[in-house]
Amino acid sequence: MTTVFSPGLSACAACGVAPLALATALPPARLMLSLPHIHCAACIGQIEAGLRAVPGVRSARVNLTQRRASIDALDGTEAASLVAALAAIGHEAHELDPGALSATETDRQGHALLMRLAVAGFGMMNIMILSVAVWSGAGEAARGLFHWISAAIALPTVAFAGQPFFRNAVASLRAGRLGMDVPISLAILLACGVSLSETLQGGQYAWFDAAVSLTFFLLAGRYLDHRTRAAARSAAAVLSALEVPRALRLGPDGTQEVAVATLMPADLVLVRPGGRMPVDGVVTHGTSEVDRAILTGESLPVIVRPGSVVSAGETNLTGPLTLRVTHAGADTSLHRMADLVAVAEASRTRYTALADRAARIYAPAVHGLAFGAFAVWLGLTGDGRVAINIAVAVLIITCPCALGLAVPAVVTSASGRLFRMGLLIKDATALERLAEADVVVFDKTGTLTLGLPQMVGLQGHDPAVMAVAAALAEGSSHPLAQALATACRAAGVQAAAVTGLAEVPGSGITGCWQGQQVRLGRADWVGAAPCDLTATHLHIGTDAPVTFVFTDRSRPEAAEAVAGLRALGLTVMLMSGDSSGPVNALADRLGIADRTANLRPAEKAARIAALAAAGHRVLMVGDGLNDTVALATAHVSIAPASGLDAARAASDIVLLGTSLAPIPDAVRIARVATRRMWQNFAISVVYNLVAVPFALLGLATPLLAAIAMSASSVTVSLNAMRMR
Amino acid sequence: MDILFWLIPVSIALGGLGLLAFVWTMRHRQYSDPEGDAARILLPDWDDRPRP
Numbered sequence: 001m002t003t004v005f006s007p008g009l010s011a012c013a014a015c016g017v018a019p020l021a022l023a024t025a026l027p028p029a030r031l032m033l034s035l036p037h038i039h040c041a042a043c044i045g046q047i048e049a050g051l052r053a054v055p056g057v058r059s060a061r062v063n064l065t066q067r068r069a070s071i072d073a074l075d076g077t078e079a080a081s082l083v084a085a086l087a088a089i090g091h092e093a094h095e096l097d098p099g100a101l102s103a104t105e106t107d108r109q110g111h112a113l114l115m116r117l118a119v120a121g122f123g124m125m126n127i128m129i130l131s132v133a134v135w136s137g138a139g140e141a142a143r144g145l146f147h148w149i150s151a152a153i154a155l156p157t158v159a160f161a162g163q164p165f166f167r168n169a170v171a172s173l174r175a176g177r178l179g180m181d182v183p184i185s186l187a188i189l190l191a192c193g194v195s196l197s198e199t200l201q202g203g204q205y206a207w208f209d210a211a212v213s214l215t216f217f218l219l220a221g222r223y224l225d226h227r228t229r230a231a232a233r234s235a236a237a238v239l240s241a242l243e244v245p246r247a248l249r250l251g252p253d254g255t256q257e258v259a260v261a262t263l264m265p266a267d268l269v270l271v272r273p274g275g276r277m278p279v280d281g282v283v284t285h286g287t288s289e290v291d292r293a294i295l296t297g298e299s300l301p302v303i304v305r306p307g308s309v310v311s312a313g314e315t316n317l318t319g320p321l322t323l324r325v326t327h328a329g330a331d332t333s334l335h336r337m338a339d340l341v342a343v344a345e346a347s348r349t350r351y352t353a354l355a356d357r358a359a360r361i362y363a364p365a366v367h368g369l370a371f372g373a374f375a376v377w378l379g380l381t382g383d384g385r386v387a388i389n390i391a392v393a394v395l396i397i398t399c400p401c402a403l404g405l406a407v408p409a410v411v412t413s414a415s416g417r418l419f420r421m422g423l424l425i426k427d428a429t430a431l432e433r434l435a436e437a438d439v440v441v442f443d444k445t446g447t448l449t450l451g452l453p454q455m456v457g458l459q460g461h462d463p464a465v466m467a468v469a470a471a472l473a474e475g476s477s478h479p480l481a482q483a484l485a486t487a488c489r490a491a492g493v494q495a496a497a498v499t500g501l502a503e504v505p506g507s508g509i510t511g512c513w514q515g516q517q518v519r520l521g522r523a524d525w526v527g528a529a530p531c532d533l534t535a536t537h538l539h540i541g542t543d544a545p546v547t548f549v550f551t552d553r554s555r556p557e558a559a560e561a562v563a564g565l566r567a568l569g570l571t572v573m574l575m576s577g578d579s580s581g582p583v584n585a586l587a588d589r590l591g592i593a594d595r596t597a598n599l600r601p602a603e604k605a606a607r608i609a610a611l612a613a614a615g616h617r618v619l620m621v622g623d624g625l626n627d628t629v630a631l632a633t634a635h636v637s638i639a640p641a642s643g644l645d646a647a648r649a650a651s652d653i654v655l656l657g658t659s660l661a662p663i664p665d666a667v668r669i670a671r672v673a674t675r676r677m678w679q680n681f682a683i684s685v686v687y688n689l690v691a692v693p694f695a696l697l698g699l700a701t702p703l704l705a706a707i708a709m710s711a712s713s714v715t716v717s718l719n720a721m722r723m724r
Numbered sequence: 725m726d727i728l729f730w731l732i733p734v735s736i737a738l739g740g741l742g743l744l745a746f747v748w749t750m751r752h753r754q755y756s757d758p759e760g761d762a763a764r765i766l767l768p769d770w771d772d773r774p775r776p
Contacts, residue, residue, distance in 0.1 A: 041763035064760030111750060118750075122743040126736055142728070149732060 031071040031079050032096040033086070038067055043091065050089045054082055068096070106230045113223045116161040120216040123157030124209070128706075131209040135703045140202070147199040147206045154208035155192060161215050162188055164222060180359040180400060183366050187395040188214055194392045205389065210396045210705045217713045218404040225408035228415050229428060247278040250322065263328040271316045271323060273477060281323035283308045287507075288319035289478070293445040293578075293624060300534055300579070301479075303507075303522070318478050318503070353429045354677055355407040362400060370394045373696050386698070393700040397691045402712040406680035409720035414673035417723055422657040423638075423666050430652035432677070433636035434670035436617045440565050440663075441608060441630070443622035444576035444583055447640060448590065449552035450658070453480055453534055455487035456551050465546055467496035468513050469538050472520040475501040476509040480536045481520065483550055508536070516541035523547075533581045551585055557661040562590050564664030568671075570619070575604050577626045604630040621663065623647050638663065672723060680716045687712040 035047065044062045047069060051060035056077035062069045071082060079095040086093040130146040138146060162185070169185035172178070188211050195206040249258045250268040260278045263269065268284065271277055277290075289301035292314050301317055304310060310323065374391035378384060415425040425431060442448050458466070470488035473481040474495060488495070498511040498518060508521010519539045523530040528537040528545035534552070539545045562572050573594040576583045580597040587595040596607070608630050611618050620627070620634035623643030631637040631650040639651035640658075648654050655662065691708045694700045749755070769775075 041766040044760060044763060045767050045769060062760060063757045064763055065757045107756070111755075114750065114755070115747070118743060118746045122739050126739050129735060130732075149736075153736070 030073055031077070031082065033069045033071065033079065033082060034094045034096050035062070035067050035069055035091065037092050038062065038064060046089055047086060047091055050085055051082060054085045110226055110230055113164070113219065113226055116164070117216070117219045117223055119157055120161040120212060120219055123153050123212045124216045126153050127209045127212055131702065131706070144202055150206060150208040151196055151199055154212050157212055158188055158192055158215060161219060165218065178363040180355070180363065180404065183363050183395070184218060184399065187399040190392050191396055194388055205702055207392060207396060207702055207705070210702060210709065213706065213709060214396070214399055214401060217401045217709065221404040221408045224412045225428070228408070228412050263325055265325050265328060267325045269323045269325060271321045273316055273318055273320060275316050277310050277312050277314045277316065277323070279323065279325045280311050280327040281325045283310060283321055284324050285322035286319050288321050289317045291315040291317055293451055354432050358403060358681055362403065366395065366398045369398065369692070377698070390695065390698050393695040393705065394692065396705050397695045397700055397708060398688050400684070401709050402680065402684035402687065402716040405713055405716050406684060407677055409717050410673050410676045410680065413720050413723045414669055418666055418669060421662045421665060422655065423662050424654040424656060426654060427652040430636060431670045431673050433652070434619065434667060435674035437570065437619035437636055437667065439571045439573065439611055439616045440619045440621065441573045441575050441634070443624060443627045444574060444578055444586055445552065446623040446643065447621055448558050448574070448586060449554050452553045453483040453550035454553040455483055456549050458487050458491050461546065463493070465538065465540065466493045468498060468518055468540060469520060469548065471495040471498040472501070472509050472511055472518060472538070475511070476503055480534070480550060481509065484536065484548060513540070552582060554586065554590065556659045559590050561660035561663050562592060565667065568664060568667055570667070575599055575607060601626040601629050605633045608633045669723070676720055676723065680719055683715050683719065684712050
């Protein structure tokens with residue numbers, strides 16, 4: 001329930017504003033659930049009713065915008081029971097780590113901005129009403145009065161609403177730079193100062209309306225910018241919060257589920273088949289196969305025995321393993337890789353956003369122009385009051401109202417469209433960089449493929465052999481056996497009667513068929529010749545072994561995505577850590593000519609750096625730990641949501657669904673968005689070119705400034721909204 | 725023109741009232757879930773009597 005009684009609604013606006021930051025900080029809900037598939041009123045009703053029916057739940061509130069439920073419950077209520085209760089009524093839910101969701105700080109910033117925007121809007125409207133009276137020819141006495149009232153509204157409004165600009169301007173001046181905020185602050189402050197002195201002297205023109213509407217339009221840009229980033233940040237936080245890291249620790253009093261963070265070196269940890277290694281360690285008990293695809297990109301499982309070393313992030317496939325922890329937490333190889341990413345990311349901050357590049361030209365030009373106008377008019381007339389009035393008019397007319405809106409409005413509308421297509425833009429400049437990309441580098445395992453094997457050439461085998469293979473495969477949980485069993489079922493193969501099935505962890509499965517021993521498993525175990533492709537082997541009695549070959553199933557629409565990217569004029573490349581057999585097979589299927597196999601993580605990054613040195617802008621798409629450094633090195637990067645946390649953190653854009661089809665669309669939209677940004681810059685420059693001569697000649701009036709400012713802001717926003 | 729001396733304070737007060745209303749909606753977190761609020765009006769739960 002969000003209806004929290006707020007004591008004493010203050011009677012004036014200023015008092016209402018001051019304690020706002022405190023009032024919005026609600027006590028945190030104890031439990032948070034992510035609800036990825038809710039979409040309508042019926043879902044809200046069902047979920048809230050379903051949660052309230054769970055014993056111990058005091059209240060539950062669904063937030064449809066964030067797709068979350070926050071639950072206030074008695075101590076001892078488990079999130080798992082809530083997830084189960086929702087699953088029973090057909091809603092998918094995941095536990096979220098409330099600690100990982102630090103949304104309150106972002107919320108507070110957003111609320112503070114919105115508050116300033118509202119105050120600026122209020123001030124602007126009231127001053128505009130008075131200004132219209134002045135422009136339409138109020139008498140001298142009335143004009144003086146209106147200017148005084150305007151000043152009384154404008155000065156507190158600017159003092160409150162303009163703070164973000166003043167603060168940024170001071171910060172950038174301290175750092176020795178001229179950002180966009182310096183000319184903005186200067187224009188606002190000078191306009192207020194000059195208007196106040198004109199009002200005191202009973203002058204004809206006051207610029208209070210310009211100062212306040214400038215603040216309003218620029219705050220609108222800031223708010224849009226903030227909202228886009230807050231949405232991306234909260235969605236990215238949800239992805240991280242979904243991975244509540246747990247491990248099974250073997251203690252003197254049995255197996256215990258503990259948080260990974262509490263594990264210490266020398267602890268014993270049990271990893272069940274299908275589970276991910278939580279730590280680096282040495283196998284002390286058990287034999288199994290592990291999938292290292294996420295670390296190295298190789299699709300063939302690796303066999304591990306007592307004494308083998310395993311790394312955090314690998315997936316255990318067949319048998320249960322007991323590990324002795326060697327490195328836990330921040331010491332694991334997974335985290336050491338993250339340090340490499342930090343280094344690579346530091347090198348990328350060299351990219352300058354379009355808006356900053358514009359500001360770099362714009363700020364000195366405007367200051368020069370205003371100062372030049374002041375100097376020339378002072379020289380010509382010798383009247384300081386005229387000269388400063390003209391300088392202020394120049395500053396206001398050229399003030400980057402439209403420039404401040406030009407980029408945020410486009411980014412907001414483009415990232416909204418991309419989010420509906422299943423792409424999450426994490427970085428504000430990602431769209432600009434994506435638009436510049438001319439080479440796409442794909443990782444193979446987990447990116448172009450799903451990491452799920454699929455059997456090929458089933459028809460080429462003897463039906464009797466297939467029947468035996470089907471029977472053996474049904475008895476194993478190994479991914480290759482599962483794929484074989486699925487293929488047999490799909491082809492209608494009747495499983496033969498095999499008795500005495502026994503799984504040998506790390507090797508395969510064995511049984512008895514018509515008095516002969518039959519074995520399905522690794523090449524060295526059944527006595528077959530090892531092959532380069534992903535394969536499993538069947539050995540019947542004394543016959544020669546039969547080999548079944550698998551390919552990794554490619555993601556839906558992978559071929560279309562590759563074709564689409566090529567149609568947009570990008571060069572497509574495949575760089576994989578896997579062996580050349582599977583890499584060539586997939587590259588041929590998708591029609592990628594430029595492929596490289598057996599690459600180590602550092603080599604991938606080096607190749608991308610070489611491409612960049614040759615003048616290419618590389619878009620890297622990858623999911624695994626072996627791609628992480630490459631993702632951070634590339635000009636712009638995309639990671640699927642199924643990828644590793646580190647890969648998602650290192651990339652600029654996260655692909656939320658399984659299909660790769662949105663990638664070409666993303667490139668197309670990014671190009672359109674960048675074009676819109678340039679158009680917006682051009683529009684504001686045109687307005688300036690028309691209005692600046694008037695200001696320089698001393699013909700600018702507050703009316704002209706108001707028209708130019710509002711018209712350019714509205715045109716720019718409308719242009720941004722026609723993103724199709 | 726004397727009417728101006730009444731109309732100006734009245735217009736500013738009305739604007740201020742709007743601003744106060746906005747402050748109130750924000751303090752009551754009415755902007756935290758716009759999609760949910762749009763959907764909730766369709767819920768039949770409290771059609772017969774107001775929520776206690």
